[in-house]
Amino acid sequence: MKEWMKECWTTSDSSGSRRSFSLKLWRVSVKTTIHPTLFCSCQQTSRRLSINPPNNCGSVATFSLPPGITYPVQIPAGVTLQTASGHFYKVNVPVMVTRGAQHVLTRPAPTRIEQNSNPVSRTMAVARSIPAHLSVPCPPAPSSCVASETPPNPPQPLHHQLCQQTDDKPSPSASDSPSEFNLDDIEFSPQPIDMSASSFFTPPAQGPRSDYPQDGMETALKEPDGAAEESTALPDLKAETNHDIKLETQLDFITQLDGVADSSSDTEEDDDDEDLGLVGEEEFLGMINGNEEEELEEEEDPLNSGDDVSDQDIPEIFDTENVIVCQYDKIHRSKNRWKFYLKDGVMCYGGKDYVFSKAVGEAEW
Amino acid sequence: MEPSNDVALDIIITNVVSVFRTRCHLNLRTIGLEGTNVIYKPEVGKVLMKLRKPRITASIWSSGKIICTGATSEEEAKLGARRLARCLQKIGFKVRFSEFKVVNVLAVCSLPFQIRLIEFTKNNRPIASYEPEIHPAATYRIKNLRSTVQVFSTGSITVTGPDVQTVASAVEQIYPLLFECRKTLS
Numbered sequence: 001m002k003e004w005m006k007e008c009w010t011t012s013d014s015s016g017s018r019r020s021f022s023l024k025l026w027r028v029s030v031k032t033t034i035h036p037t038l039f040c041s042c043q044q045t046s047r048r049l050s051i052n053p054p055n056n057c058g059s060v061a062t063f064s065l066p067p068g069i070t071y072p073v074q075i076p077a078g079v080t081l082q083t084a085s086g087h088f089y090k091v092n093v094p095v096m097v098t099r100g101a102q103h104v105l106t107r108p109a110p111t112r113i114e115q116n117s118n119p120v121s122r123t124m125a126v127a128r129s130i131p132a133h134l135s136v137p138c139p140p141a142p143s144s145c146v147a148s149e150t151p152p153n154p155p156q157p158l159h160h161q162l163c164q165q166t167d168d169k170p171s172p173s174a175s176d177s178p179s180e181f182n183l184d185d186i187e188f189s190p191q192p193i194d195m196s197a198s199s200f201f202t203p204p205a206q207g208p209r210s211d212y213p214q215d216g217m218e219t220a221l222k223e224p225d226g227a228a229e230e231s232t233a234l235p236d237l238k239a240e241t242n243h244d245i246k247l248e249t250q251l252d253f254i255t256q257l258d259g260v261a262d263s264s265s266d267t268e269e270d271d272d273d274e275d276l277g278l279v280g281e282e283e284f285l286g287m288i289n290g291n292e293e294e295e296l297e298e299e300e301d302p303l304n305s306g307d308d309v310s311d312q313d314i315p316e317i318f319d320t321e322n323v324i325v326c327q328y329d330k331i332h333r334s335k336n337r338w339k340f341y342l343k344d345g346v347m348c349y350g351g352k353d354y355v356f357s358k359a360v361g362e363a364e365w
Numbered sequence: 366m367e368p369s370n371d372v373a374l375d376i377i378i379t380n381v382v383s384v385f386r387t388r389c390h391l392n393l394r395t396i397g398l399e400g401t402n403v404i405y406k407p408e409v410g411k412v413l414m415k416l417r418k419p420r421i422t423a424s425i426w427s428s429g430k431i432i433c434t435g436a437t438s439e440e441e442a443k444l445g446a447r448r449l450a451r452c453l454q455k456i457g458f459k460v461r462f463s464e465f466k467v468v469n470v471l472a473v474c475s476l477p478f479q480i481r482l483i484e485f486t487k488n489n490r491p492i493a494s495y496e497p498e499i500h501p502a503a504t505y506r507i508k509n510l511r512s513t514v515q516v517f518s519t520g521s522i523t524v525t526g527p528d529v530q531t532v533a534s535a536v537e538q539i540y541p542l543l544f545e546c547r548k549t550l551s
Contacts, residue, residue, distance in 0.1 A: 303450055303451040303454055303462060365402070
Protein backbone atom coordinates (compact mmCIF):
# COMPACT_ATOMS: atom_id res chain seq x y z
CA MET A 1 0.00 0.00 0.00
CA LYS A 2 2.73 2.37 0.94
CA GLU A 3 4.66 1.62 -2.18
CA TRP A 4 1.63 2.03 -4.33
CA MET A 5 0.83 5.37 -2.88
CA LYS A 6 4.34 6.58 -3.34
CA GLU A 7 4.20 5.51 -6.92
CA CYS A 8 1.06 7.43 -7.57
CA TRP A 9 2.48 10.63 -6.29
CA THR A 10 5.88 10.51 -7.82
CA THR A 11 5.05 9.43 -11.31
CA SER A 12 2.65 12.25 -11.89
CA ASP A 13 5.22 14.89 -11.32
CA SER A 14 7.01 15.57 -14.56
CA SER A 15 9.45 18.08 -13.19
CA GLY A 16 11.30 15.36 -11.42
CA SER A 17 10.95 16.70 -7.94
CA ARG A 18 9.59 14.12 -5.66
CA ARG A 19 6.56 14.76 -3.65
CA SER A 20 6.66 12.67 -0.60
CA PHE A 21 3.19 11.72 0.23
CA SER A 22 2.77 12.04 3.90
CA LEU A 23 2.08 8.58 5.02
CA LYS A 24 2.19 10.13 8.38
CA LEU A 25 -1.36 11.03 7.83
CA TRP A 26 -2.28 7.46 7.92
CA ARG A 27 -0.39 6.83 11.02
CA VAL A 28 -1.60 9.76 12.94
CA SER A 29 -5.16 8.87 12.51
CA VAL A 30 -4.48 5.38 13.56
CA LYS A 31 -2.78 6.38 16.71
CA THR A 32 -5.60 8.39 17.98
CA THR A 33 -7.85 5.48 18.14
CA ILE A 34 -5.70 2.53 18.77
CA HIS A 35 -2.88 1.99 21.10
CA PRO A 36 0.23 1.53 19.05
CA THR A 37 1.29 -1.57 20.74
CA LEU A 38 -1.87 -3.29 20.02
CA PHE A 39 -2.13 -2.88 16.33
CA CYS A 40 1.25 -2.92 14.88
CA SER A 41 -0.14 -3.97 11.60
CA CYS A 42 -2.57 -1.14 11.50
CA GLN A 43 0.00 1.49 11.01
CA GLN A 44 0.49 0.46 7.48
CA THR A 45 -2.89 1.11 6.13
CA SER A 46 -5.82 3.13 7.08
CA ARG A 47 -8.12 0.34 6.42
CA ARG A 48 -7.40 -1.00 9.77
CA LEU A 49 -8.35 2.16 11.48
CA SER A 50 -11.45 0.77 12.88
CA ILE A 51 -11.27 -2.02 15.21
CA ASN A 52 -13.83 -3.80 13.22
CA PRO A 53 -12.88 -7.14 11.95
CA PRO A 54 -12.25 -7.20 8.26
CA ASN A 55 -15.76 -8.18 7.56
CA ASN A 56 -16.61 -4.83 8.90
CA CYS A 57 -19.99 -5.89 9.97
CA GLY A 58 -19.69 -4.01 13.16
CA SER A 59 -19.52 -7.13 15.16
CA VAL A 60 -17.11 -7.80 17.87
CA ALA A 61 -14.05 -9.73 17.25
CA THR A 62 -14.49 -13.05 18.75
CA PHE A 63 -11.95 -14.88 20.64
CA SER A 64 -11.88 -18.55 20.51
CA LEU A 65 -11.23 -20.25 23.71
CA PRO A 66 -9.39 -23.47 23.49
CA PRO A 67 -11.70 -26.41 23.38
CA GLY A 68 -12.08 -28.43 26.44
CA ILE A 69 -12.05 -25.40 28.59
CA THR A 70 -14.36 -25.55 31.51
CA TYR A 71 -16.52 -22.60 32.25
CA PRO A 72 -16.56 -20.31 34.01
CA VAL A 73 -13.18 -19.09 32.89
CA GLN A 74 -11.45 -16.31 34.57
CA ILE A 75 -9.01 -14.30 32.60
CA PRO A 76 -6.78 -12.14 34.69
CA ALA A 77 -5.93 -8.61 33.87
CA GLY A 78 -3.22 -7.75 31.45
CA VAL A 79 -3.86 -10.60 29.12
CA THR A 80 -3.56 -9.95 25.43
CA LEU A 81 -5.94 -11.95 23.41
CA GLN A 82 -5.90 -12.46 19.73
CA THR A 83 -9.04 -12.57 17.73
CA ALA A 84 -9.76 -14.94 14.97
CA SER A 85 -9.18 -12.15 12.54
CA GLY A 86 -5.77 -11.51 13.91
CA HIS A 87 -6.39 -8.42 15.93
CA PHE A 88 -5.01 -8.14 19.35
CA TYR A 89 -6.96 -7.05 22.34
CA LYS A 90 -5.49 -6.32 25.65
CA VAL A 91 -7.59 -6.98 28.66
CA ASN A 92 -6.96 -4.58 31.44
CA VAL A 93 -9.35 -5.93 33.92
CA PRO A 94 -10.00 -9.40 35.01
CA VAL A 95 -12.65 -11.02 32.98
CA MET A 96 -14.94 -13.80 33.82
CA VAL A 97 -16.34 -15.84 31.05
CA THR A 98 -19.28 -17.94 31.84
CA ARG A 99 -21.59 -20.17 30.00
CA GLY A 100 -25.04 -19.02 29.19
CA ALA A 101 -27.32 -20.24 31.82
CA GLN A 102 -25.38 -19.08 34.75
CA HIS A 103 -26.45 -15.83 36.13
CA VAL A 104 -24.06 -14.49 38.54
CA LEU A 105 -25.87 -11.24 38.86
CA THR A 106 -28.20 -10.83 41.66
CA ARG A 107 -30.29 -8.00 40.51
CA PRO A 108 -33.55 -8.80 38.87
CA ALA A 109 -33.52 -7.80 35.31
CA PRO A 110 -36.34 -6.08 33.54
CA THR A 111 -38.43 -8.31 31.46
CA ARG A 112 -37.48 -6.38 28.43
CA ILE A 113 -34.83 -8.82 27.71
CA GLU A 114 -37.37 -10.64 25.68
CA GLN A 115 -36.56 -8.40 22.88
CA ASN A 116 -34.43 -11.06 21.43
CA SER A 117 -36.95 -12.52 19.18
CA ASN A 118 -34.48 -13.04 16.43
CA PRO A 119 -30.87 -14.04 16.44
CA VAL A 120 -29.69 -10.57 15.86
CA SER A 121 -31.71 -9.22 18.62
CA ARG A 122 -30.57 -11.99 20.75
CA THR A 123 -27.09 -11.00 20.09
CA MET A 124 -27.85 -7.52 21.08
CA ALA A 125 -29.74 -8.52 24.08
CA VAL A 126 -27.04 -10.75 25.25
CA ALA A 127 -24.46 -8.20 24.54
CA ARG A 128 -26.32 -5.68 26.48
CA SER A 129 -26.80 -7.98 29.27
CA ILE A 130 -23.17 -8.45 29.56
CA PRO A 131 -22.46 -5.30 31.38
CA ALA A 132 -25.27 -6.18 33.56
CA HIS A 133 -23.69 -9.45 34.05
CA LEU A 134 -20.54 -7.98 35.21
CA SER A 135 -20.83 -9.70 38.40
CA VAL A 136 -19.40 -8.24 41.42
CA PRO A 137 -19.82 -11.20 43.57
CA CYS A 138 -16.90 -13.03 42.11
CA PRO A 139 -14.53 -12.09 44.77
CA PRO A 140 -11.45 -12.86 42.80
CA ALA A 141 -12.55 -10.86 39.83
CA PRO A 142 -13.83 -7.54 40.97
CA SER A 143 -15.04 -6.37 37.65
CA SER A 144 -15.74 -9.23 35.44
CA CYS A 145 -17.31 -9.29 32.15
CA VAL A 146 -19.47 -12.25 31.97
CA ALA A 147 -20.05 -13.37 28.51
CA SER A 148 -23.27 -15.03 29.05
CA GLU A 149 -24.69 -16.05 25.83
CA THR A 150 -27.74 -18.09 25.72
CA PRO A 151 -30.10 -16.19 23.53
CA PRO A 152 -33.13 -17.40 25.27
CA ASN A 153 -32.13 -15.35 28.19
CA PRO A 154 -35.12 -13.16 28.20
CA PRO A 155 -37.10 -14.68 30.90
CA GLN A 156 -34.14 -14.97 33.14
CA PRO A 157 -33.58 -12.11 35.40
CA LEU A 158 -30.61 -10.00 34.82
CA HIS A 159 -28.64 -9.24 37.80
CA HIS A 160 -27.29 -5.83 37.79
CA GLN A 161 -24.67 -5.18 40.19
CA LEU A 162 -23.18 -2.54 38.19
CA CYS A 163 -22.96 -0.07 40.94
CA GLN A 164 -21.02 -2.31 43.08
CA GLN A 165 -18.93 -3.55 40.32
CA THR A 166 -17.76 -0.25 39.22
CA ASP A 167 -16.55 0.51 42.63
CA ASP A 168 -14.40 -2.46 42.50
CA LYS A 169 -13.17 -1.76 39.09
CA PRO A 170 -9.84 -0.22 39.19
CA SER A 171 -9.68 1.18 35.75
CA PRO A 172 -11.53 4.18 34.57
CA SER A 173 -13.58 4.36 31.46
CA ALA A 174 -11.97 3.23 28.33
CA SER A 175 -11.75 6.62 26.89
CA ASP A 176 -9.35 7.66 29.55
CA SER A 177 -6.92 4.87 29.50
CA PRO A 178 -4.76 4.85 26.46
CA SER A 179 -4.44 1.15 26.47
CA GLU A 180 -8.11 0.70 26.05
CA PHE A 181 -9.79 0.57 22.75
CA ASN A 182 -11.99 3.41 22.18
CA LEU A 183 -14.82 1.49 20.76
CA ASP A 184 -16.80 4.60 20.43
CA ASP A 185 -14.95 5.24 17.29
CA ILE A 186 -15.99 2.00 15.83
CA GLU A 187 -18.80 2.00 13.45
CA PHE A 188 -21.44 -0.36 14.48
CA SER A 189 -23.99 -1.79 12.22
CA PRO A 190 -27.43 -0.59 13.08
CA GLN A 191 -29.14 -2.87 15.45
CA PRO A 192 -32.85 -3.13 15.31
CA ILE A 193 -33.16 -3.76 18.93
CA ASP A 194 -31.29 -0.79 20.16
CA MET A 195 -34.06 0.77 22.04
CA SER A 196 -35.27 -2.30 23.67
CA ALA A 197 -31.89 -3.57 24.55
CA SER A 198 -30.85 -0.39 26.15
CA SER A 199 -33.83 -0.61 28.31
CA PHE A 200 -32.10 -3.37 30.08
CA PHE A 201 -30.26 -0.89 32.05
CA THR A 202 -32.82 0.30 34.42
CA PRO A 203 -32.21 2.95 37.02
CA PRO A 204 -29.99 1.25 39.47
CA ALA A 205 -26.84 1.11 37.50
CA GLN A 206 -26.29 4.34 35.77
CA GLY A 207 -23.00 6.09 35.89
CA PRO A 208 -20.91 3.21 36.92
CA ARG A 209 -22.11 1.25 34.01
CA SER A 210 -20.25 3.35 31.63
CA ASP A 211 -16.96 2.25 32.95
CA TYR A 212 -16.72 -1.42 32.89
CA PRO A 213 -18.60 -2.20 29.76
CA GLN A 214 -15.75 -0.91 27.81
CA ASP A 215 -13.35 -3.06 29.63
CA GLY A 216 -15.45 -6.09 29.60
CA MET A 217 -16.61 -5.85 26.08
CA GLU A 218 -13.23 -6.28 24.72
CA THR A 219 -13.12 -9.81 25.74
CA ALA A 220 -16.08 -11.30 24.19
CA LEU A 221 -15.47 -14.93 24.23
CA LYS A 222 -16.84 -17.23 21.73
CA GLU A 223 -18.54 -20.26 22.97
CA PRO A 224 -17.46 -23.30 21.18
CA ASP A 225 -21.01 -24.40 21.28
CA GLY A 226 -21.86 -21.81 18.83
CA ALA A 227 -23.84 -19.63 21.07
CA ALA A 228 -21.56 -16.97 19.93
CA GLU A 229 -24.06 -14.37 19.22
CA GLU A 230 -23.34 -12.54 22.35
CA SER A 231 -19.83 -11.82 21.39
CA THR A 232 -20.79 -10.10 18.25
CA ALA A 233 -22.83 -7.66 20.10
CA LEU A 234 -20.29 -6.60 22.59
CA PRO A 235 -18.89 -3.61 20.84
CA ASP A 236 -22.31 -2.46 20.03
CA LEU A 237 -23.24 -2.84 23.56
CA LYS A 238 -20.26 -0.97 24.66
CA ALA A 239 -20.95 1.97 22.49
CA GLU A 240 -24.53 1.96 23.31
CA THR A 241 -24.24 1.46 26.96
CA ASN A 242 -22.19 4.52 27.19
CA HIS A 243 -24.84 6.60 25.66
CA ASP A 244 -27.93 4.65 26.21
CA ILE A 245 -27.44 3.90 29.78
CA LYS A 246 -27.11 7.43 30.71
CA LEU A 247 -29.97 8.53 28.64
CA GLU A 248 -32.42 5.77 28.94
CA THR A 249 -32.01 4.35 32.28
CA GLN A 250 -35.24 5.86 33.26
CA LEU A 251 -37.10 5.02 30.15
CA ASP A 252 -39.53 2.28 29.85
CA PHE A 253 -39.78 0.09 26.90
CA ILE A 254 -40.45 2.13 23.81
CA THR A 255 -41.91 0.59 20.75
CA GLN A 256 -39.93 1.24 17.68
CA LEU A 257 -42.18 2.61 15.02
CA ASP A 258 -39.69 3.56 12.39
CA GLY A 259 -37.16 1.62 10.42
CA VAL A 260 -38.49 -1.84 9.88
CA ALA A 261 -41.85 -0.97 11.22
CA ASP A 262 -42.22 2.05 9.06
CA SER A 263 -45.14 1.78 6.74
CA SER A 264 -45.26 5.28 5.44
CA SER A 265 -43.03 4.60 2.49
CA ASP A 266 -45.18 1.80 1.23
CA THR A 267 -47.92 3.97 -0.08
CA GLU A 268 -45.58 5.94 -2.27
CA GLU A 269 -44.05 2.85 -3.71
CA ASP A 270 -47.37 1.49 -4.75
CA ASP A 271 -48.09 4.52 -6.80
CA ASP A 272 -44.87 4.29 -8.67
CA ASP A 273 -45.55 0.83 -9.86
CA GLU A 274 -48.54 1.83 -11.86
CA ASP A 275 -47.78 2.11 -15.48
CA LEU A 276 -49.88 4.76 -17.10
CA GLY A 277 -50.05 6.07 -20.57
CA LEU A 278 -50.36 9.72 -21.27
CA VAL A 279 -54.09 9.50 -21.18
CA GLY A 280 -54.09 7.67 -17.96
CA GLU A 281 -51.83 10.29 -16.58
CA GLU A 282 -54.38 12.96 -17.10
CA GLU A 283 -57.04 10.98 -15.44
CA PHE A 284 -54.86 10.67 -12.46
CA LEU A 285 -54.07 14.32 -12.51
CA GLY A 286 -57.68 15.06 -12.03
CA MET A 287 -57.93 12.72 -9.13
CA ILE A 288 -54.77 13.58 -7.48
CA ASN A 289 -54.68 17.29 -7.63
CA GLY A 290 -55.44 17.38 -4.00
CA ASN A 291 -52.66 15.02 -3.11
CA GLU A 292 -49.45 16.67 -4.01
CA GLU A 293 -47.08 13.94 -3.05
CA GLU A 294 -48.74 11.20 -4.96
CA GLU A 295 -49.01 13.42 -7.95
CA LEU A 296 -45.31 13.46 -8.33
CA GLU A 297 -44.84 9.78 -7.88
CA GLU A 298 -47.46 8.58 -10.26
CA GLU A 299 -46.44 10.67 -13.18
CA GLU A 300 -42.99 9.26 -13.24
CA ASP A 301 -43.60 6.01 -14.84
CA PRO A 302 -44.98 6.84 -18.25
CA LEU A 303 -41.54 7.99 -19.20
CA ASN A 304 -41.80 5.49 -22.01
CA SER A 305 -44.12 7.64 -23.99
CA GLY A 306 -42.05 10.73 -24.42
CA ASP A 307 -39.16 9.04 -26.04
CA ASP A 308 -39.43 8.65 -29.75
CA VAL A 309 -38.08 11.96 -30.87
CA SER A 310 -34.40 11.40 -30.40
CA ASP A 311 -34.46 7.91 -31.80
CA GLN A 312 -35.12 9.08 -35.30
CA ASP A 313 -32.29 11.55 -35.36
CA ILE A 314 -29.52 9.54 -33.90
CA PRO A 315 -29.30 6.71 -36.40
CA GLU A 316 -29.31 9.12 -39.31
CA ILE A 317 -26.40 11.09 -38.06
CA PHE A 318 -24.23 8.18 -37.17
CA ASP A 319 -24.77 6.17 -40.28
CA THR A 320 -21.82 7.84 -41.92
CA GLU A 321 -18.31 7.08 -40.84
CA ASN A 322 -17.03 10.60 -41.32
CA VAL A 323 -14.84 11.41 -38.39
CA ILE A 324 -12.55 14.25 -37.44
CA VAL A 325 -9.92 13.64 -34.84
CA CYS A 326 -8.18 16.85 -33.86
CA GLN A 327 -7.45 19.47 -31.26
CA TYR A 328 -9.61 22.49 -30.78
CA ASP A 329 -8.81 26.15 -30.47
CA LYS A 330 -12.31 27.29 -29.80
CA ILE A 331 -15.78 25.88 -29.93
CA HIS A 332 -18.47 28.53 -29.97
CA ARG A 333 -22.21 28.39 -29.86
CA SER A 334 -24.94 31.01 -30.16
CA LYS A 335 -28.39 29.59 -29.70
CA ASN A 336 -28.24 26.82 -32.24
CA ARG A 337 -25.41 28.10 -34.36
CA TRP A 338 -22.08 26.45 -33.78
CA LYS A 339 -18.62 27.55 -34.88
CA PHE A 340 -15.56 25.32 -34.70
CA TYR A 341 -11.99 26.50 -34.77
CA LEU A 342 -9.93 23.34 -34.94
CA LYS A 343 -6.26 22.50 -35.41
CA ASP A 344 -3.87 19.64 -36.01
CA GLY A 345 -6.21 16.94 -37.09
CA VAL A 346 -7.07 14.21 -39.49
CA MET A 347 -10.41 13.88 -41.14
CA CYS A 348 -11.93 10.84 -42.69
CA TYR A 349 -14.55 12.08 -45.09
CA GLY A 350 -16.22 10.09 -47.81
CA GLY A 351 -13.78 7.30 -47.24
CA LYS A 352 -10.78 9.56 -47.84
CA ASP A 353 -8.36 10.80 -45.28
CA TYR A 354 -7.33 14.42 -44.96
CA VAL A 355 -4.82 16.02 -42.68
CA PHE A 356 -5.03 19.63 -41.60
CA SER A 357 -3.28 22.11 -39.37
CA LYS A 358 -6.28 24.36 -39.15
CA ALA A 359 -9.91 23.81 -39.76
CA VAL A 360 -12.89 26.12 -39.38
CA GLY A 361 -16.44 24.94 -39.38
CA GLU A 362 -19.96 26.16 -38.93
CA ALA A 363 -23.03 24.20 -38.20
CA GLU A 364 -26.60 24.61 -37.21
CA TRP A 365 -28.17 22.30 -34.78
CA MET B 366 -56.87 36.88 -22.30
CA GLU B 367 -59.27 39.69 -23.09
CA PRO B 368 -58.42 42.98 -21.44
CA SER B 369 -61.07 45.22 -20.05
CA ASN B 370 -61.18 47.18 -23.28
CA ASP B 371 -62.43 46.02 -26.61
CA VAL B 372 -59.00 45.52 -28.02
CA ALA B 373 -57.74 41.93 -27.95
CA LEU B 374 -54.21 41.73 -26.80
CA ASP B 375 -51.85 39.03 -27.93
CA ILE B 376 -49.89 37.79 -25.03
CA ILE B 377 -47.10 35.61 -26.38
CA ILE B 378 -45.35 33.29 -23.97
CA THR B 379 -41.74 33.21 -24.95
CA ASN B 380 -40.15 31.22 -22.16
CA VAL B 381 -41.25 28.82 -19.48
CA VAL B 382 -38.72 27.76 -16.88
CA SER B 383 -39.34 24.66 -14.82
CA VAL B 384 -37.45 22.48 -12.42
CA PHE B 385 -37.68 18.87 -11.42
CA ARG B 386 -35.68 16.30 -9.56
CA THR B 387 -34.53 12.88 -10.58
CA ARG B 388 -34.22 11.66 -7.02
CA CYS B 389 -30.94 10.06 -7.81
CA HIS B 390 -27.37 11.14 -8.16
CA LEU B 391 -26.28 11.70 -11.73
CA ASN B 392 -22.82 11.12 -13.05
CA LEU B 393 -22.26 14.16 -15.20
CA ARG B 394 -19.29 12.68 -16.95
CA THR B 395 -21.28 9.69 -18.03
CA ILE B 396 -24.03 11.92 -19.33
CA GLY B 397 -21.49 14.07 -21.12
CA LEU B 398 -19.87 11.11 -22.80
CA GLU B 399 -22.83 8.94 -23.59
CA GLY B 400 -25.65 11.41 -23.90
CA THR B 401 -26.71 12.92 -27.18
CA ASN B 402 -26.84 16.66 -27.71
CA VAL B 403 -25.11 17.42 -24.47
CA ILE B 404 -22.62 20.06 -23.44
CA TYR B 405 -20.53 19.16 -20.46
CA LYS B 406 -19.32 22.08 -18.40
CA PRO B 407 -17.07 20.65 -15.71
CA GLU B 408 -15.93 24.07 -14.56
CA VAL B 409 -19.45 24.89 -13.51
CA GLY B 410 -20.42 21.36 -12.64
CA LYS B 411 -23.37 20.87 -14.92
CA VAL B 412 -24.41 19.37 -18.19
CA LEU B 413 -26.62 21.11 -20.72
CA MET B 414 -28.85 18.86 -22.69
CA LYS B 415 -30.85 20.25 -25.56
CA LEU B 416 -33.95 18.76 -26.98
CA ARG B 417 -35.34 19.49 -30.41
CA LYS B 418 -38.91 18.47 -30.24
CA PRO B 419 -40.01 20.69 -27.48
CA ARG B 420 -37.12 23.01 -28.05
CA ILE B 421 -35.75 23.12 -24.58
CA THR B 422 -32.44 23.34 -22.87
CA ALA B 423 -31.93 21.65 -19.56
CA SER B 424 -29.23 22.24 -16.99
CA ILE B 425 -28.47 19.02 -15.22
CA TRP B 426 -26.66 18.90 -11.93
CA SER B 427 -25.10 15.92 -10.33
CA SER B 428 -27.45 16.19 -7.41
CA GLY B 429 -30.28 15.25 -9.70
CA LYS B 430 -31.80 18.69 -9.91
CA ILE B 431 -32.67 19.75 -13.42
CA ILE B 432 -33.73 23.17 -14.65
CA CYS B 433 -35.56 23.15 -17.92
CA THR B 434 -35.77 26.33 -20.00
CA GLY B 435 -37.00 27.38 -23.40
CA ALA B 436 -40.46 25.92 -23.51
CA THR B 437 -43.29 27.99 -24.86
CA SER B 438 -46.07 26.67 -22.69
CA GLU B 439 -46.52 24.97 -19.38
CA GLU B 440 -47.58 21.73 -20.99
CA GLU B 441 -44.64 21.81 -23.30
CA ALA B 442 -42.35 22.41 -20.37
CA LYS B 443 -43.68 19.33 -18.65
CA LEU B 444 -43.48 17.25 -21.77
CA GLY B 445 -39.95 18.33 -22.41
CA ALA B 446 -38.97 17.62 -18.87
CA ARG B 447 -40.37 14.14 -19.09
CA ARG B 448 -38.59 13.48 -22.34
CA LEU B 449 -35.40 14.65 -20.76
CA ALA B 450 -35.88 12.38 -17.82
CA ARG B 451 -36.51 9.60 -20.26
CA CYS B 452 -33.21 10.33 -21.98
CA LEU B 453 -31.39 10.12 -18.70
CA GLN B 454 -33.18 6.93 -17.92
CA LYS B 455 -31.99 5.46 -21.19
CA ILE B 456 -28.45 6.33 -20.33
CA GLY B 457 -28.89 4.14 -17.33
CA PHE B 458 -29.72 6.22 -14.32
CA LYS B 459 -32.54 5.30 -12.02
CA VAL B 460 -34.44 8.42 -12.76
CA ARG B 461 -37.65 9.26 -11.01
CA PHE B 462 -39.56 12.19 -12.34
CA SER B 463 -40.50 14.06 -9.23
CA GLU B 464 -41.25 17.54 -7.94
CA PHE B 465 -41.90 19.09 -11.30
CA LYS B 466 -42.70 22.75 -10.93
CA VAL B 467 -42.98 25.66 -13.30
CA VAL B 468 -41.03 28.45 -11.69
CA ASN B 469 -41.09 31.23 -14.22
CA VAL B 470 -43.06 32.28 -17.24
CA LEU B 471 -41.96 35.07 -19.54
CA ALA B 472 -44.45 36.64 -21.90
CA VAL B 473 -44.37 39.61 -24.19
CA CYS B 474 -47.20 41.74 -25.30
CA SER B 475 -47.36 44.51 -27.77
CA LEU B 476 -49.76 47.31 -26.96
CA PRO B 477 -51.28 49.27 -29.77
CA PHE B 478 -50.04 52.56 -28.37
CA GLN B 479 -46.89 54.14 -27.12
CA ILE B 480 -46.42 55.12 -23.51
CA ARG B 481 -45.13 58.10 -21.69
CA LEU B 482 -42.91 56.43 -19.18
CA ILE B 483 -42.18 59.40 -16.98
CA GLU B 484 -45.86 60.09 -16.50
CA PHE B 485 -46.52 56.45 -15.92
CA THR B 486 -43.85 56.30 -13.27
CA LYS B 487 -45.09 59.41 -11.57
CA ASN B 488 -48.61 58.08 -11.38
CA ASN B 489 -47.51 54.80 -9.90
CA ARG B 490 -44.71 56.08 -7.75
CA PRO B 491 -43.79 53.37 -5.30
CA ILE B 492 -44.71 50.39 -7.47
CA ALA B 493 -43.12 51.57 -10.69
CA SER B 494 -39.48 52.50 -11.06
CA TYR B 495 -37.81 54.01 -14.04
CA GLU B 496 -34.10 54.65 -14.44
CA PRO B 497 -33.43 55.49 -18.07
CA GLU B 498 -29.69 55.53 -17.58
CA ILE B 499 -29.74 51.96 -16.45
CA HIS B 500 -32.55 50.41 -18.41
CA PRO B 501 -34.85 51.95 -21.00
CA ALA B 502 -37.96 50.36 -19.54
CA ALA B 503 -39.99 51.18 -16.50
CA THR B 504 -40.33 48.32 -14.07
CA TYR B 505 -43.68 47.70 -12.45
CA ARG B 506 -43.74 45.07 -9.75
CA ILE B 507 -47.05 43.57 -8.75
CA LYS B 508 -46.43 42.26 -5.30
CA ASN B 509 -49.54 40.20 -4.76
CA LEU B 510 -49.11 38.44 -8.05
CA ARG B 511 -45.37 38.10 -7.59
CA SER B 512 -44.84 39.29 -11.12
CA THR B 513 -42.89 42.00 -12.85
CA VAL B 514 -43.86 44.03 -15.86
CA GLN B 515 -41.35 45.94 -17.87
CA VAL B 516 -42.87 48.75 -19.88
CA PHE B 517 -41.13 50.16 -22.88
CA SER B 518 -41.98 53.48 -24.42
CA THR B 519 -42.79 51.76 -27.68
CA GLY B 520 -45.74 50.07 -26.08
CA SER B 521 -44.17 46.65 -25.79
CA ILE B 522 -44.23 45.10 -22.42
CA THR B 523 -42.65 41.99 -20.98
CA VAL B 524 -44.27 40.17 -18.12
CA THR B 525 -42.66 37.58 -15.90
CA GLY B 526 -44.54 35.58 -13.30
CA PRO B 527 -44.76 32.21 -11.65
CA ASP B 528 -47.30 30.83 -14.07
CA VAL B 529 -49.27 31.65 -17.17
CA GLN B 530 -52.41 32.57 -15.34
CA THR B 531 -50.59 35.09 -13.22
CA VAL B 532 -49.02 36.62 -16.25
CA ALA B 533 -52.38 37.09 -17.86
CA SER B 534 -53.74 38.68 -14.74
CA ALA B 535 -50.80 41.01 -14.60
CA VAL B 536 -51.42 42.21 -18.11
CA GLU B 537 -55.02 42.77 -17.28
CA GLN B 538 -54.09 44.69 -14.22
CA ILE B 539 -51.59 46.97 -15.81
CA TYR B 540 -53.42 47.68 -19.03
CA PRO B 541 -55.65 50.44 -17.67
CA LEU B 542 -52.68 52.12 -16.04
CA LEU B 543 -50.82 52.13 -19.29
CA PHE B 544 -53.83 53.21 -21.21
CA GLU B 545 -53.94 56.36 -19.14
CA CYS B 546 -50.40 57.26 -19.98
CA ARG B 547 -50.49 56.45 -23.61
CA LYS B 548 -49.01 58.77 -26.17
CA THR B 549 -51.71 60.08 -28.39
CA LEU B 550 -51.15 61.91 -31.62
CA SER B 551 -52.22 65.42 -30.97
